[in-house]
Amino acid sequence: MKLRHLLAIEGMRREEIEALFSAAARLRQAGPTAKPLAGQTVANLFFEPSTRTRASFELAAQALGAQVLNWSAQGSSTTKGETLLDTVRNIVAMGPKVVVIRHPLSGAAAFVAEHVQCAVVNAGDGQHEHPSQGLLDGFTLHNRLGALSGKRIAIVGDIRHSRVARSNLHCLTALGAEVVLCGPPPLLPAGLAACGARVICDMDQAIEGADAVMMLRIQKERQAQGLLPKPEEYRRRWGMTQARAAKLKETALVMHPGPINRGLELDGEVADGPRSLVLEQVRNGLVMRQAILEACA
Template sequence: MRHLLGIEGLRRADIEALLDRAEAHLHGGPDASHVLRGKVVANLFFEDSTRTRTSFEMAAHALGAEVLNWTTAGSSVSKGETLLDTVRNIEATGPVALIIRHRSSGAPHLAAKHVRCAVINAGDGTHEHPSQALLDAFTLRRRWGRLDGRTMLIVGDILHSRVARSNLHCLTALGAKVVLCGPPTLLPPGLESLGAEVTSNLDAALPHADAVMCLRVQTERQSENFFPSAREFSRMFGINAARAERLKPEALVLHPGPMNRGVEIAPAVADGPRSVILEQVAHGVAVRRAILEEVCR
């Protein structure tokens, strides 16, 4: 695997190999601090990030690499430098991998066509967020063993969610059923053709879910109102304590972050016994170590 640009198109065997490698890292496994020793990994984040950038940095350090953390603040982007000029100039300094987050869908794919080093998509517009989907699947697999026959309910702003798209590809490849739920205005057409079940009836879907993932409303990507108010969205599609009671006794609650507490998820649910949200974060380092090890070998 030269790049990781998305989950779409990956075989089940490819996904499971990455998850198996992450499992080995999580358990200590053989010392991997030499894998990228003397090499540089570049984080190119054109959008803000907490969990993804931090865990990629920790993953690179764990493999022995130096890390270049680049952001648009203080860069020549403010002077009109293009994406391609930026990535070509950073590549010229010698990194073995570029980890790119960008507001435009397809930006990492474009970069990968013009550089010789590995490119990892850390989230591109509303398209994909492959490492997030992998760590979500990893979290579920560690709880369940296998995902075959399980049902994941993803609730919220599906229209603007790269996490929903990557999880749809990843979880269905691993044998799970994915149900996407949100206001009709936030459910793009064509999801059924990708293997999803689609509904706007959250209360009817909850009892059948083995896990539910809450997604925040991405107001930064919206140029119009897709629902009356945040309060109305929370009333219709927020996972609160009462709705959590409708889930199966052992059902799990996930969130890719950042959370808008009290909107898509209630604090009592986010911090409650069903929540594996911090497990997702903790697993991010092992999964991203596996990704870096794969594309940089």
């Protein structure tokens, strides 16, 4: 499995996704036996605050023998007077094999990839995609449910602003799963139906018969923008409460990319309960990111 870049899951073939799953499974089983990135540098270029994704990529790179260059820009490059491409040219001059980039604008990773020779891994571009998250979520579900063809997965929350939702949508539909997107009307873009999703506002309807429900983090500042109802109403209508979890299929799983707002989109009891895959997602994130970096090496 070789990747030139990892910019988006949209457009990836099923075989490519499954090859990454196999690589991640091998790495989880046996650990990284070779050090394909020994003597190489992986540059983490973060234009947005991130703790877990960045740490996960850092550990993954180290596990493959790479040294890690961590570069974070407070605010955007423009506020520092340097253009995005100038920042990237500076990083690239240090000779990394792979640049892992997170940026607040949609399309930023693909834009950078057009201008550099090394591999670019998108660690989240605006509201577009977060492909490593989509792949690790798909991998986690694949491990638990087997082949995802015909499985029903609901994604609930702020779909409009979620790159996690888009990457999962493309990953899961490529694998033959049925994806239902759900959230409050202003946060539920009807246009994603064109990508093969069912778009349903009512949560109880959306999660009916689901094999897994993926809860998204709600950003509380959206409430001040009039995009969300009050927290209590949000929890009642779009939260994975204990009561709602009890009505799920017995085998149904609950996921969350973190960080969780306990008691808002996800009740603590459910996050810590037997259905929850939250920590397994984090563990799988590490091996999936190893698989991604290995494929880019």
